[in-house]
Amino acid sequence: MNHRQLFLSHLAQTTDFPLLIEVEEAEGIYLFGAEDRKYIDLISGIGVSNVGHRHPKVLQAIQGQLDKYLHLMVYGEYVQSPQTLLAKALCDTLPDHLNNVYLVNSGSEAIEGAMKLAKRYTGRSELISCVNAYHGSSHGALSIGGNEIFKRAYRPLLPGISNIMYGAYSHLDRITEKTAAVFVETIQGEAGIRVACKEYFQALRKRCDETGTLLVLDEIQAGFGRTGKFWAFEHFEIVPDMVVCAKGMGGGMPIGAFIANQKVMAAFKNNPLLGHITTFGGHPVSAAASLATIQILQEEKLIDQVEEKANLFKKLLVHPKIKGIRNKGLMMAVEFESFEVLKPIIDRAIELGVITDWFLFCDDSMRIAPPLVITEEEIRIACKIILQAVEELS
Structure with missing residues (x-):
């Protein structure tokens, strides 16, 4: 049995539709999977990896x-x-x-x-x-x-x-x-x-x-x-x-x-x-x-950089399908019309190499909470991919 089959057979599941992203390594803001897959982690394991994955x-x-x-x-x-x-x-x-x-x-x-x-x-x-x-x-x-x-x-x-x-x-x-x-x-x-x-x-x-x-x-x-x-x-x-x-x-x-x-x-x-x-x-x-x-x-003065990085996300994530962005620093919610609109965008963004999520009690909004070590260039790349996913599904 491969790892995916073992995962489904022997690890307790909490939904019938887990993401099933296989991760072999992680570094900084990136997760690396099989077949040279590379993902930008914009949710930090749900707010965990504030200093990035495997900080030296x-x-x-x-x-x-x-x-x-x-x-x-x-x-x-x-x-x-x-x-x-x-x-x-x-x-x-x-x-x-x-x-x-x-x-x-x-x-x-x-x-x-x-x-x-x-x-x-x-x-x-x-x-x-x-x-x-x-x-x-x-x-x-x-x-x-x-x-x-x-x-x-x-x-x-x-x-x-x-x-x-x-x-x-x-x-x-x-x-x-x-x-x-x-x-x-x-x-x-x-x-x-x-x-x-x-x-x-x-x-x-x-x-x-x-x-x-x-x-x-x-x-x-x-x-x-x-x-x-x-x-x-x-x-x-x-x-x-x-x-x-x-x-x-x-x-x-x-x-x-x-x-x-x-x-x-x-x-x-x-x-x-x-x-x-x-x-x-x-x-x-x-x-x-x-x-x-x-x-x-x-x-590393990472906290001092949070507001500037958050403002860059807000500046770049502009599209008619985006209804607004709520945030306090890099704790962000990008609002769409509905879950039915948002979920395919999240799925497509993952296919394109950016991991986002929604919220338990607010399923019309995309969670963005990247590692605080994310750079300006990485923010631009991530936003470009999200907007590509939005545009493809418009």
Whole structure:
């Protein structure tokens, strides 16, 4: 059996129509497949490869850690330098209030930990999230998701959860003294790149302060430079009580975190002891890769280039079939009339060598979230191919 047959026979499938792109190597913004196929990756593995595939400094960090040790002990027991150095580097990117890091393996796990911590610290049980929010697919993360299509088959989910509209001032009074936490994607991702205004976020912060509610910002897609700031909440001049990250954090390695004040995080220490446990969270190889990723973003000034690169995409992607482009930095949604119009364009672009995608809750818009290392010339080539696909299907 060839690899494709093994894939279909033995790997669990989540649709009847996987992309079936066979990848043999990856480098920078490119994926390389069989028969000399070459693809420009404009989605970064869904917001993961912010510093590109196999960045040399990430590989060097991984190799350096491989020569020392792999897994040693469940999280939080042994002093492991990759974890401690990463935690310090993360805190250095954040306001002083956010000074304590819990490392996990993924975004969903980070959300699960943040949910538990919010309940434990406040002594409250109600959680609020936004309509069309996506926070992950595990049971708790799905419970605070905001799209019923993805939830209804798995009910009953966790109780005590309600949704508000992202950006709606009139819904803020639903946050009360019974609310443990409000979970908000700083930039709504799977809803199709929706960006609330600064005044909304400041009103949200004020309402949480008034009610003693923790404000938890999900930066799983938006963090690590994607929007032109290290953290997307920096655009809105607020400070959350917790921030959740993953995806672009690991330079291609699996890792996530939820970050809070040390006083808040201390709620896991007693009643019960070991209030949150993970075996592989903060795996030393992933932690080393993540630390290298932070250093690359800072040293190569990739974040400073985001806005200019995003503007070039917007300048070039002009066509009567394109209804508009929503974005915050290189977190972009290119809107078409419908999924029926968009899907053949995505398929044709892949055939021509450019990988894009659509959004879970917004299937009329094309996802563009390239590695931040993409060059101006590569943007021009990618846009030319997308427009070719659009024109061929007009």
